[in-house]
Amino acid sequence: MNAGSLSMPPAPQCSFASDNAAGVLPEVLDAMVAANEGCALAYGEDPWTTRAESALADLFGGAAAVALCWGGTGANVVGLACLLGPGEAVICAEEAHIAVDEGGAPERFTGSKLLTVPTPDGKLRPDDVLAVLYALGNQHHAQPGVVSITQSTERGTLYRPDEIAAVAEVAHDHGLHVHLDGARIANAAAALDGDLRSFTTDAGVDVVSFGGTKNGLMYGDAVVVLEPAVARVLPFVRKQTTQLASKMRFLGAQFEALLADDLWLRTAGHANAMARRLADRLDGVQGVQVTGTPDVNATFVQLPSAAAVAELQAWSFVWEWEPARHEIRAMTSFATTIDDVDRFAAGIAAVAAQHG
Structure with missing residues (x-):
């Protein structure tokens, strides 16, 4: 050639x-075909979605609230919207997917501002967060309310669990929440010997976007809420941001197949x-x-x-x-x-x- x-x-x-x-993993395609037999209640009131949500929650320790979404941008919008209050902003790396490759969707649909920080490798450090917090309490500035990190980053780099914990500690000490964009969270977990909880639940992350599309699904990502006080709004935010699928069983079936036997x-x-x-x-x-x-x-x-x-x-x-x-x-x-x-x-x- x-x-x-x-x-x-x-x-x-x-x-x-x-x-x-x-393409799509054969196991996922087979699961979708199997889920197509017969009828099922809509909007997640089906056994596939129930099992998938339970499996995802178990990965994070069992106490998480889960919402399946159409894709990565939608999951990020839902996750961030659950955390943001009026006038609040999101601190993220300059190369973050939410800042560069989502067409302004997080800003448009959450009404928030993204406060981007230049980094050499796509990873935020505690000092990067602290440098933006000068605006806290000043009504003329968007108020930092969320720190969003990407695991693994667009630059292909990987946060170690202690690095995320350090960022989360600074964020929480100043009243901010932590969102993790995990479009490639499976790749990060595999690189860290499968220890997902070490850099999410145990590190102090509040909300995770769990990627499925980049790891073999036809479509579908999930929002996993680890902060109980935030879980109450999750279903309403998903509906309002157009991420509630009517035939949810096909999302549920995909995730159920993906999570089975550590696929x-x-x-x-x-x-x-x-x-x-x-x-x-x-x-x-x-x-x-x-x-x-x-x-x-x-x-x-x-x-x-x-x-x-x-x-x-x-x-x-x-x-x-x-x-x-x-x-x-x-x-x-x-x-x-x-x-x-x-x-x-x-x-x-x-x-x-x-x-x-």
Whole structure:
């Protein structure tokens, strides 16, 4: 296969542009087909949703309130809206998905302001939060009310449990809540040996957006409320923000299948392993620099030039992350194969050799 005049190896079957490019887990599809037999009550009054909500709550210690939503942006809007009061704002990293890639939905639907903080790696530190709290008590400024962290981050970095606990402690000491955007929470949990509670319930997080779509669902993410005082408003906020599905059983069936027998962790672990393999295959390739060691399922690669990036995209599309650095972000998924990784690495090496 050719990209421009450059002779290239066969392109990978699965795209590295996003883990959203992957299809649906076979177990999830089978569960949806099975749930399609017969009739069931609407709006979550069905056994699939009941079982899925119970399974999600158990992951976090059993006392959580759960609401299934259509997708990640909707889950973030619901989660944040449950926590925000009048005039309050959300502190988040400058690269956070809620700030960059959700079309302003959190601000439009919650009526709040996002207070973004530049960070070198997408991770907020306690000092980052403290630096924004000067506005507390001043009626002329939006009042910080929530700290939102992303686990794992858009930069592919990973918070350790103690790092989240430190941010949560500062937030709570100043009367703020903590929201965790977990679109890739499975990848984070897999990287931390499956210990989900250590960086959520035990670390002081109040509300979690639990990602399913990026980990093999057809559609669907969940809001998990860990702060009992907030749980009361969850069903009403979900309804008002248009995230209540009428045929909820198909969301419930998907989550039930994903959570059974640790499928959610195994699929995420595979995606993480494929990212590490890609980084290893590119180690030492002339003209290519892997930016950091992959913590989860994201590999960042710096190419020699903009022309090299364009050549690679024409062969097998991938998003450019930092155009000034000619840096791409390659995302792996449950569907990524060893052959996909090896082909993609070979393609990167070919364009680097041509443009180095």
